[in-house]
Amino acid sequence: MSIDLSQFFDVFFEESFEGLDAMEAELLNLEPGTEDSETINTIFRAAHSIKGGSGTFGFVSVSDFTHVLETLLDQIRDGQRVLTAEHVNLLLKSVDCVRGLLSALQAEEEPDLSESNELKARFEAILGDESPEVVEAEHSETVSEALQSTTYQIDFKPESHLFKTGNEPLYMFSELAELGELEVNVFHDGLPEFLEFDPEDCFLHWRFFLTTTREEQAISEIFEWVEDDAEIKIEACGGLFEDESPTVQQASVPEPSVSSNADNLETVQQPPAQSENATNNEQNQQAEESLAAVQKKVESVKSNKAESRKSTDSAATSIRVGIDKVDSLINMVGELVITQAMLSQIGDQDITESSIAALQEGLTQLAHNTRDLQENVMRIRMLPISFVFSRFPRLVRDTSQKLKKQVELKLVGEQTELDKTVMEKLSDPMVHLVRNSLDHGLETPEERIANGKNPVGTVTLNAFHQGGNIVIEIMDDGKGLDTEKIRSKAIANGLINESDELSAEEINELIFMPGFSTADSVSDISGRGVGMDVVRRNIQALNGSVEVTSKQGVGSTFTIRLPLTLAILDGQLVQVATHTYIIPLISIVESLQIDITKVSKVGKGLEVLRLRDEYIPILRLYDIFSHQGAREELDKTLLVVVESDNYKIGLLVDDLLAQQQVVIKSLEANYQKVDGISGATILGDGTVSLIIDISGLIKLSGLRRPGSTELLVDLKGEEAEPA
Amino acid sequence: MIDQVEVNQQLMFDGESDEKQFLTFMMHDEEYGMDILAVQEIRGWEPVTTIPNSPNFVRGAMNLRGTIVPIIDLRMRFGINAIEYGPLTVVIVVSVKIKEQQKIMGLVVDAVSDVYSIAEEKAKDVPDFQDSDNAYFVHGLVNVGQKMVVLLNLEKVLDLSDKSGLKG
Numbered sequence: 001m002s003i004d005l006s007q008f009f010d011v012f013f014e015e016s017f018e019g020l021d022a023m024e025a026e027l028l029n030l031e032p033g034t035e036d037s038e039t040i041n042t043i044f045r046a047a048h049s050i051k052g053g054s055g056t057f058g059f060v061s062v063s064d065f066t067h068v069l070e071t072l073l074d075q076i077r078d079g080q081r082v083l084t085a086e087h088v089n090l091l092l093k094s095v096d097c098v099r100g101l102l103s104a105l106q107a108e109e110e111p112d113l114s115e116s117n118e119l120k121a122r123f124e125a126i127l128g129d130e131s132p133e134v135v136e137a138e139h140s141e142t143v144s145e146a147l148q149s150t151t152y153q154i155d156f157k158p159e160s161h162l163f164k165t166g167n168e169p170l171y172m173f174s175e176l177a178e179l180g181e182l183e184v185n186v187f188h189d190g191l192p193e194f195l196e197f198d199p200e201d202c203f204l205h206w207r208f209f210l211t212t213t214r215e216e217q218a219i220s221e222i223f224e225w226v227e228d229d230a231e232i233k234i235e236a237c238g239g240l241f242e243d244e245s246p247t248v249q250q251a252s253v254p255e256p257s258v259s260s261n262a263d264n265l266e267t268v269q270q271p272p273a274q275s276e277n278a279t280n281n282e283q284n285q286q287a288e289e290s291l292a293a294v295q296k297k298v299e300s301v302k303s304n305k306a307e308s309r310k311s312t313d314s315a316a317t318s319i320r321v322g323i324d325k326v327d328s329l330i331n332m333v334g335e336l337v338i339t340q341a342m343l344s345q346i347g348d349q350d351i352t353e354s355s356i357a358a359l360q361e362g363l364t365q366l367a368h369n370t371r372d373l374q375e376n377v378m379r380i381r382m383l384p385i386s387f388v389f390s391r392f393p394r395l396v397r398d399t400s401q402k403l404k405k406q407v408e409l410k411l412v413g414e415q416t417e418l419d420k421t422v423m424e425k426l427s428d429p430m431v432h433l434v435r436n437s438l439d440h441g442l443e444t445p446e447e448r449i450a451n452g453k454n455p456v457g458t459v460t461l462n463a464f465h466q467g468g469n470i471v472i473e474i475m476d477d478g479k480g481l482d483t484e485k486i487r488s489k490a491i492a493n494g495l496i497n498e499s500d501e502l503s504a505e506e507i508n509e510l511i512f513m514p515g516f517s518t519a520d521s522v523s524d525i526s527g528r529g530v531g532m533d534v535v536r537r538n539i540q541a542l543n544g545s546v547e548v549t550s551k552q553g554v555g556s557t558f559t560i561r562l563p564l565t566l567a568i569l570d571g572q573l574v575q576v577a578t579h580t581y582i583i584p585l586i587s588i589v590e591s592l593q594i595d596i597t598k599v600s601k602v603g604k605g606l607e608v609l610r611l612r613d614e615y616i617p618i619l620r621l622y623d624i625f626s627h628q629g630a631r632e633e634l635d636k637t638l639l640v641v642v643e644s645d646n647y648k649i650g651l652l653v654d655d656l657l658a659q660q661q662v663v664i665k666s667l668e669a670n671y672q673k674v675d676g677i678s679g680a681t682i683l684g685d686g687t688v689s690l691i692i693d694i695s696g697l698i699k700l701s702g703l704r705r706p707g708s709t710e711l712l713v714d715l716k717g718e719e720a721e722p723a
Numbered sequence: 724m725i726d727q728v729e730v731n732q733q734l735m736f737d738g739e740s741d742e743k744q745f746l747t748f749m750m751h752d753e754e755y756g757m758d759i760l761a762v763q764e765i766r767g768w769e770p771v772t773t774i775p776n777s778p779n780f781v782r783g784a785m786n787l788r789g790t791i792v793p794i795i796d797l798r799m800r801f802g803i804n805a806i807e808y809g810p811l812t813v814v815i816v817v818s819v820k821i822k823e824q825q826k827i828m829g830l831v832v833d834a835v836s837d838v839y840s841i842a843e844e845k846a847k848d849v850p851d852f853q854d855s856d857n858a859y860f861v862h863g864l865v866n867v868g869q870k871m872v873v874l875l876n877l878e879k880v881l882d883l884s885d886k887s888g889l890k891g
Contacts, residue, residue, distance in 0.1 A: 579772070580772075665791045667791055667793075674774055675776065676776075688771070688784045688785060689772060
């Protein structure tokens with residue numbers, strides 16, 4: 001009789017990755033000297049769950065590794081050891097390492113143990129070298145009580161179903177034995193006759209005498225998982241019995257400068273790990289460090305692979321949905337059922353005048369229900385953007401250490417909700433932008449001081465809703481974009497001509513051109529040739545846009561605008577000749593009949609409408625889409641003024657039809673990308689209608705020069721218009 | 724699970740004989756064949772939605788139970804003069820892997836004809852008719868009775884981004 005444990009693997013991996021994320025977040029909150037026991041407890045619990053789970057499923061590599069990690073955390077938590085910056089670094093590395101191991105296991109591959117072994121060795125070195133007792137002795141004032149050995153009598157009487165809950169008492173006993181001197185007595189008086197013996201039940205109970213320097217809490221924690229399934233009695237029978245909680249708290253806030261560990265506290269602000277080791281540790285540790293660095297490089301290729309696979313996998317995994325969202329869905333389905341019952345009741349009767357009125361009312365209600373239901377179903381996919389933001393504290397910490405820059409990361413609007421699909425695809429471009437800000441944007445502390453700025457640079461991630469869009473800003477207070485440098489680089493790359501006169505905004509826009517990188521040297525962090533063009537392309541693929549504003553010496557801001565969801569769009573149906581197109585309602589500014597007296601021709605036949613104080617270029621949709629038989633006279637047609645990337649254009653259509661919500665379908669899936677079209681949808685009558693992509697349309701019409709933000713309305717630009 | 728079953732069926736089929744089944748259709752009095760495993764369904768012609776600025780052989784897009792499927796006129800793809808669509812005109816919906824991507828497309832042909840089991844090795848190589856661009860689309864030629872059937876290489880026929888074939 002065996003249970004197929006593999007059915008639980010997915011849940012285990014998911015929970016473990018969540019646990020790791022939690023550990024990482026808490027570790028980043030944990031600066032030495034300021035730690036509180038609650039934070040450490042959270043980290044410990046996460047590590048403990050991973051260890052427990054991996055042990056159960058037989059992932060020995062993970063459970064072994066988390067065990068040493070847990071031992072260290074346990075000692076820190078109990079105040080036997082003082083938390084140092086080195087510990088935090090090491091723990092962060094081990095989070096990565098465990099994540100790597102788990103990803104490998106999830107992909108059913110042999111996990112690469114070299115990194116975990118090496119980290120394990122370092123943990124063991126810490127645990128061994130500076131034995132807790134030494135530290136304690138130095139903190140004799142605060143932890144002296146803990147040093148006193150106490151003998152506890154522990155009665156452990158499990159319920160018969162203990163094994164079925166997946167607990168193995170043997171593990172607990174060996175953990176107990178690690179705490180101190182253990183005497184075990186087993187009582188087997190509960191054993192039944194052999195014939196009645198059920199091997200899956202537990203008939204034994206135990207009494208232990210444990211002589212330990214540890215608190216009672218440490219013992220009760222071992223039994224934490226079986227509390228509900230067993231009678232547990234822990235009593236101190238020899239030595240002192242102490243109320244342990246205040247002791248622990250005192251112990252975890254040690255006086256600096258007492259021990260060698262305390263020296264580490266002062267080096268927290270020194271970013272590179274090497275200098276820390278050089279001052280504090282023996283040289284062999286340093287050698288280990290460099291060895292680790294070499295190994296890491298070798299393995300980075302592998303781990304990258306694992307990570308990328310993970311990201312593709314994650315698209316198919318589950319999402320967690322708040323129970324309130326599910327409840328409201330159930331309510332709505334309830335209403336829908338009632339409406340349906342009402343309608344079918346009307347349908348069963350003979351049709352009379354009064355039943356028609358009721359039918360219409362029912363249909364209105366049905367439309368209402370459907371819309372509510374749709375909105376709520378969409379909301380299930382919405383997650384707070386903190387899922388993306390949460391990875392940045394770590395990234396900023398690591399990157400700024402590598403760059404020897406001091407950076408403060410501010411996160412604003414973390415609760416802003418966003419579609420999960422959008423979120424997944426948003427992550428990479430954002431990482432790129434944040435790295436860019438750190439690498440190119442922010443100056444070194446020395447430069448900042450020289451410029452009269454706070455040596456600590458600030459990077460702010462800000463998310464908020466604006467209309468039907470979500471806007472994400474990545475702001476830094478660094479040196480801003482160097483327009484001269486960009487300009488000369490663009491000339492060197494042949495992107496623009498020497499004679500081109502470009503505004504600062506136009507120059508800034510050039511960084512989004514393919515193959516553009518101003519990094520003087522290719523660094524580890526950015527400037528690998530994969531540049532802002534990829535960022536822009538990725539975001540445009542999500543129907544979004546990215547812009548940059550920058551002020552030299554003050555900083556730069558990248559603004560990403562994205563639709564809240566990719567699946568549904570409010571559309572305006574328009575008619576062009578015999579064809580029906582959909583214009584996203586969100587981009588429509590207004591629709592109007594053209595006053596032909598206000599239309600003038602500019603340059604090569606481009607018509608411009610003067611609308612209040614603006615000149616709106618007129619695009620004839622039938623012309624762009626090469627359709628025959630459309631109305632061509634301006635006074636018999638309608639103009640739909642749309643806005644994209646802050647520019648307005650007018651689209652000439654034959655007629656406006658209905659407004660409705662449409663479900664976006666991919667045209668590309670079975671066909672290919674069509675210029676000026678962002679997708680397709682199916683109308684109520686089953687026919688296909690195409691959705692217009694405004695910015696694509698502008699490009700298609702040749703109104704806009706690549707790299708320029710100005711529409712070519714003025715005569716100066718007209719000359720450069722591509723034929 | 725389902726995948727496995729499908730694979731097994733195919734294996735069984737292959738195991739029984741080396742013959743493959745081909746669906747044939749008529750176009751301009753010629754008989755063409757395609758691997759029947761690629762065929763999803765056969766439908767009558769219905770008006771489609773024009774895709775702007777597409778090559779002339781792309782008739783437009785159709786709603787196939789919620790999926791947007793492009794419809795390709797095979798006559799125009801081969802450069803044969805177009806005819807009016809009649810009651811026999813059919814759309815053969817095929818699922819083909821093009822550049823690692825499974826795509827569903829519809830092919831407009833004059834009429835469907837028959838299903839033949841043909842041993843693949845019987846298919847003759849295309850004679851060297853360099854003067855015709857269409858040779859590019861042909862997988863092989865095979866004789867069935869008195870008739871000659873042109874077996875198509877669907878991947879090439881439907882790879883619209885491939886400019887090496889005939890331009891529409």
